[in-house]
Amino acid sequence: MSSLKSFIPxxxxxxxxxxxxxxxxxxSKIFARVHAYVKSGGTFKSASARTSVLSPDSSSAAATPFDxxxxxxxxxxxxxxxxxxxxxxxxxxxxxxxxKGTLFYVNGMQRERELNMRTxxxxxxxxxxxxxxxPPNVKGLLPFYNxxxxxxxxxxxxxxxxxxxxxxxxxxxxxxxxxxPNTSNRAIVEPLSEALLRGPRIGFTEVLSENTSMLRRQGFxxxxxxxxxxxxxxxxxxxVIAYFKxxxxxxxxxxxEARISNINIDFLADSGxxxxxxxxxxxxxxxxxxxxxxxxRVINGLLEGRxxxxxxxxxxxxxxxxxxxxxxxxxxxxxxRWIPSSFLRILxxxxxxxxxxAPSIYISFISFHPGLIPTELVLSIIETRQGVPFPxxxxxxxxxxxxxxxxxxxxxxxxxxxxxxxxxxxxxxxxAAVQAGIVSPILVIVVAVTAISSFSMPSYSxxxxxxxxxxxxxxFAAILGMFGTILFFLLLCSHLSRLKSFGVSYLTPVSPxxxxxxxxxxxxxxxxxxxxxxxxxxxxxxxxxx
Amino acid sequence: xxxxxxxLTGILCVLLLLSGCWSSTEIEDLALYLGLSLDAGKPAPKxxxxxxxxxxxxxxxxxxVTIQVVPAVGVASNEDKSLEKSSPFFxxxxxxxxxxxxxxxxxxxxxRPIIGHxxxxxxxxxxxxxxxxxxxxxxxxxxxxxxxxxxxxLVSEGEAMDVLVGTxxxxxxxxxxxxxxRNRSRTSKVMRPVTLARLDAMIxxxxxxxxxxxxxxxxxxxxSGAEIIKGSIGQSIGSLGEDDxxxxxxxxxxxxxxxxxxNDSKGEPLVFEMKSLKSKITPHVEGEEISFDxxxxxxxxxxxxxxxxxxxxxxxxADEASKIFEEELIRMMTQLIHKLQDTYAADVxxxxxxxxxxxxxxxxxxxxDWDERFxxxxxxxxxxxxxxxxxSFSEKK
Numbered sequence: 001m002s003s004l005k006s007f008i009p010x011x012x013x014x015x016x017x018x019x020x021x022x023x024x025x026x027x028s029k030i031f032a033r034v035h036a037y038v039k040s041g042g043t044f045k046s047a048s049a050r051t052s053v054l055s056p057d058s059s060s061a062a063a064t065p066f067d068x069x070x071x072x073x074x075x076x077x078x079x080x081x082x083x084x085x086x087x088x089x090x091x092x093x094x095x096x097x098x099x100k101g102t103l104f105y106v107n108g109m110q111r112e113r114e115l116n117m118r119t120x121x122x123x124x125x126x127x128x129x130x131x132x133x134x135p136p137n138v139k140g141l142l143p144f145y146n147x148x149x150x151x152x153x154x155x156x157x158x159x160x161x162x163x164x165x166x167x168x169x170x171x172x173x174x175x176x177x178x179x180x181p182n183t184s185n186r187a188i189v190e191p192l193s194e195a196l197l198r199g200p201r202i203g204f205t206e207v208l209s210e211n212t213s214m215l216r217r218q219g220f221x222x223x224x225x226x227x228x229x230x231x232x233x234x235x236x237x238x239x240v241i242a243y244f245k246x247x248x249x250x251x252x253x254x255x256x257e258a259r260i261s262n263i264n265i266d267f268l269a270d271s272g273x274x275x276x277x278x279x280x281x282x283x284x285x286x287x288x289x290x291x292x293x294x295x296x297r298v299i300n301g302l303l304e305g306r307x308x309x310x311x312x313x314x315x316x317x318x319x320x321x322x323x324x325x326x327x328x329x330x331x332x333x334x335x336x337r338w339i340p341s342s343f344l345r346i347l348x349x350x351x352x353x354x355x356x357x358a359p360s361i362y363i364s365f366i367s368f369h370p371g372l373i374p375t376e377l378v379l380s381i382i383e384t385r386q387g388v389p390f391p392x393x394x395x396x397x398x399x400x401x402x403x404x405x406x407x408x409x410x411x412x413x414x415x416x417x418x419x420x421x422x423x424x425x426x427x428x429x430x431x432a433a434v435q436a437g438i439v440s441p442i443l444v445i446v447v448a449v450t451a452i453s454s455f456s457m458p459s460y461s462x463x464x465x466x467x468x469x470x471x472x473x474x475x476f477a478a479i480l481g482m483f484g485t486i487l488f489f490l491l492l493c494s495h496l497s498r499l500k501s502f503g504v505s506y507l508t509p510v511s512p513x514x515x516x517x518x519x520x521x522x523x524x525x526x527x528x529x530x531x532x533x534x535x536x537x538x539x540x541x542x543x544x545x546x
Numbered sequence: 547x548x549x550x551x552x553x554l555t556g557i558l559c560v561l562l563l564l565s566g567c568w569s570s571t572e573i574e575d576l577a578l579y580l581g582l583s584l585d586a587g588k589p590a591p592k593x594x595x596x597x598x599x600x601x602x603x604x605x606x607x608x609x610x611v612t613i614q615v616v617p618a619v620g621v622a623s624n625e626d627k628s629l630e631k632s633s634p635f636f637x638x639x640x641x642x643x644x645x646x647x648x649x650x651x652x653x654x655x656x657x658r659p660i661i662g663h664x665x666x667x668x669x670x671x672x673x674x675x676x677x678x679x680x681x682x683x684x685x686x687x688x689x690x691x692x693x694x695x696x697x698x699x700l701v702s703e704g705e706a707m708d709v710l711v712g713t714x715x716x717x718x719x720x721x722x723x724x725x726x727x728r729n730r731s732r733t734s735k736v737m738r739p740v741t742l743a744r745l746d747a748m749i750x751x752x753x754x755x756x757x758x759x760x761x762x763x764x765x766x767x768x769x770s771g772a773e774i775i776k777g778s779i780g781q782s783i784g785s786l787g788e789d790d791x792x793x794x795x796x797x798x799x800x801x802x803x804x805x806x807x808x809n810d811s812k813g814e815p816l817v818f819e820m821k822s823l824k825s826k827i828t829p830h831v832e833g834e835e836i837s838f839d840x841x842x843x844x845x846x847x848x849x850x851x852x853x854x855x856x857x858x859x860x861x862x863x864a865d866e867a868s869k870i871f872e873e874e875l876i877r878m879m880t881q882l883i884h885k886l887q888d889t890y891a892a893d894v895x896x897x898x899x900x901x902x903x904x905x906x907x908x909x910x911x912x913x914x915d916w917d918e919r920f921x922x923x924x925x926x927x928x929x930x931x932x933x934x935x936x937x938s939f940s941e942k943k
Contacts, residue, residue, distance in 0.1 A: 030551065033551075365573075366572060366573045367570040367571065367572055367573070368569065368570050368571075370573045370576060370578070370661065370663060370664075371661070371663025371664065371692065371694075372663075373573075375578075375580065375664045375666065375721075378573065378578060378664060379578075379616055379617055379634075381573060381574075382573055382574050382576075382578075382616075382617050383617055385572070385573060385574040386574055388574070391570070391572055392572060478570070481569075481570065
């Protein structure tokens with residue numbers, strides 16, 4: 001019995017065991033609670049998918065149909081929208097038969113010249129009673145390409161304010177919408193955030209129809225399908241899901257559709273809203289949808305079996321699901337030959353590593369492991385650090401924070417000042433800080449390399465993530481040295497391997513391990529070798545049809 | 547719940563900050579020592595004064611340890627004040643019975659803790675090695691986790707601490723010693739450096755070995771010859787000269803550089819520069835008799851001659867010259883073998899290793915008194931020296 005007793009560990013081992021159990025357990029509980037809290041605040045259960053507001057059957061609850069009486073109809077429309085100062089209302093006679101009509105349009109949303117010359121001329125001098133006979137015939141006989149009928153006053157008013165030219169004609173028991181909005185649009189320019197040297201220079205704009213047409217124009221296919229959703233409670237907007245129906249995984253598509261239709265929000269200002277509302281993990285620093293301005297990137301994603309989400313008013317399309325490897329891939333990898341592209345891609349992985357961990361490694365070397373630095377370097381570092389009054393963490397934070405502030409300021413600055421500010425901030429402040437003995441020159445190199453590395457990320461959002469995580473890494477390094485840095489890296493790895501984007505593991509094909517997909521991971525294999533679609537997407541067609 | 551959560555987070559944050567930076571010391575608050583020298587015990591010059599004033603602890607002064615600390619910036623050193631301004635390093639010595647005790651004693655004399663991660667050179671004085679075994683002297687150095695096993699071990703003729711003195715405003719002596727040990731590409735008088743790890747292996751195998759010897763005169767130090775450590779006692783028994791050291795390196799196949807200078811028929815210098823050398827030791831066992839055949843093949847060029855008009859490039863001339871060089875090589879080698887076998891009776895050239903590879907069973911029997919057996923075994927060396935070219939010169943008409 002006494003020998004058995006000697007095997008029972010002493011009390012402090014029990015305490016350690018309890019702590020070792022409680023810390024991760026409580027942490028996971030806390031995170032689960034926070035996650036649930038954010039989620040309950042973010043999404044509600046309601047809101048069924050409304051397919052299109054433009055179709056006549058999608059009348060809202062308080063529908064007020066046209067009652068067929070011309071004067072009453074005009075009055076009821078005027079009641080709804082008549083107070084708008086930018087609304088032009090023009091009543092005109094139809095001279096071929098004795099009737100009156102009223103044209104409604106919002107200033108600046110129609111080509112007024114065309115409206116005057118063609119439309120009014122037609123109605124005033126050419127239109128006959130037969131042409132405007134009974135509703136089934138109206139569409140067929142009027143010479144308008146884009147003609148819609150609206151039976152509901154409210155809907156009619158809404159569409160007029162959205163930019164349609166609306167028409168109410170005596171004897172016709174519904175509103176006619178004759179011309180779709182024609183507002184001034186931004187020109188199609190090169191994508192700002194993803195400029196490439198080689199490859200298509202076209203970028204999405206804010207107009208959804210233009211964006212979808214860009215996708216359509218990528219090639220001839222009857223399999224590219226786009227589904228439209230209207231989202232937004234106060235100010236609804238159109239959102240389009242695009243996919244190849246013979247490629248995309250059915251479950252993935254269903255999941256995306258479900259999440260999109262579950263969105264409940266006032267107004268979508270940018271596709272970033274959608275991204276945040278449908279992503280899997282709110283607490284992860286990593287983006288779980290890829291955003292891009294490039295149609296070629298979107299179409300390539302679709303061909304891999306992904307789903308794209310486009311939103312009216314945003315030049316950024318979202319690609320779901322996103323995986324970690326996508327953050328470090330640039331479309332140019334595929335446009336250049338495979339050897340240089342592979343080199344650049346490996347370089348990018350290295351740069352990502354640097355931008356994440358270089359300051360942490362600096363701190364651990366300086367404060368914990370002087371033995372790991374070559375002797376000559378140690379001597380020069382010691383000499384340069386002689387006057388530095390701070391521990392390495394403070395030193396690094398001073399410079400890292402100022403360069404982050406500089407970068408943030410650089411975005412806001414007007415273009416002519418921007419570069420000058422960069423020079424002032426980077427060179428002068430850096431040099432002055434060294435001269436003043438606040439930081440050591442070696443650190444300036446480390447911070448500069450880190451900053452440059454973080455710019456080499458092809459995706460801006462991924463760059464922000466790494467910049468943010470870098471600071472956590474520095475704290476870990478300052479507390480535990482190299483051990484802490486490795487711990488931080490392991491924590492990051494375990495988070496990433498748990499993270500999922502629309503059911504696809506974030507780290508595929510590294511974990512879960514899919515050797516077949518490694519052809520397009522660290523290296524970019526010759527295109528002729530990549531005959532299959534990524535296995536991780538579980539597409540309907542495995543092979544690319546060559 | 548939310549409130550307690552907030553409290554918990556606050557406590558966690560505070561705890562995190564409280565713990566601070568565990569075991570972190572900024573690099574500039576440390577003193578690195580790059581060189582370490584061990585001398586026979588006597589109080590260090592500065593120490594005498596201190597001891598007279600009462601700075602004493604019980605010790606027998608078996609050992610005098612000197613370390614070379616860098617950088618000297620901002621350090622109030624006990625050493626010569628005139629050196630301090632310009633010199634990038636300073637040396638500090640202490641005597642005592644244990645290296646670690648002396649190191650800790652340095653902590654009450656210096657403002658920064660010393661760390662050994664960057665120790666490059668250990669210099670042991672030949673006198674100390676004659677009194678104490680290498681095993682005793684390096685025991686701490688091997689056990690210590692800071693000190694790298696890759697630092698090299700040298701022996702100095704005379705005071706080891708003099709080696710580390712160096713000249714002011716010049717390179718740190720420890721660093722320049724490392725640089726000098728890299729000159730093996732130019733002369734085989736510089737032996738393959740013995741690192742702490744190799745030294746450990748050799749000490750434990752109880753085989754005899756050699757350590758590079760340093761000679762210091764004035765403030766200049768050079769690599770000159772080698773100190774022989776007898777395996778059975780682990781102490782120094784004597785030394786080899788420069789030529790012997792070069793031949794030893796060649797014999798062991800660890801180097802193929804160097805020059806052979808002879809006087810030609812007219813009495814003028816004629817110099818052979820070695821370009822390649824292969825040495826092969828083949829052991830033979832016949833009954834109790836152990837003998838070795840050594841085959842040395844070397845090529846090189848005639849690089850310097852003082853004879854006037856002697857610019858022949860014929861094969862006959864090459865053969866004739868190579869014969870002269872060969873004779874010189876034979877003389878040098880014979881002298882070395884004689885020293886190893888008869889003067890010191892220590893196999894430091896790796897004959898035993900070859901025997902152990904070829905005849906492991908024989909080796910097992912003889913290894914305990916190998917040095918004696920080695921001194922009795924017959925060694926025959928065959929030479930093949932060929933001259934491949936003569937350098938470039940303008941033909942005289």
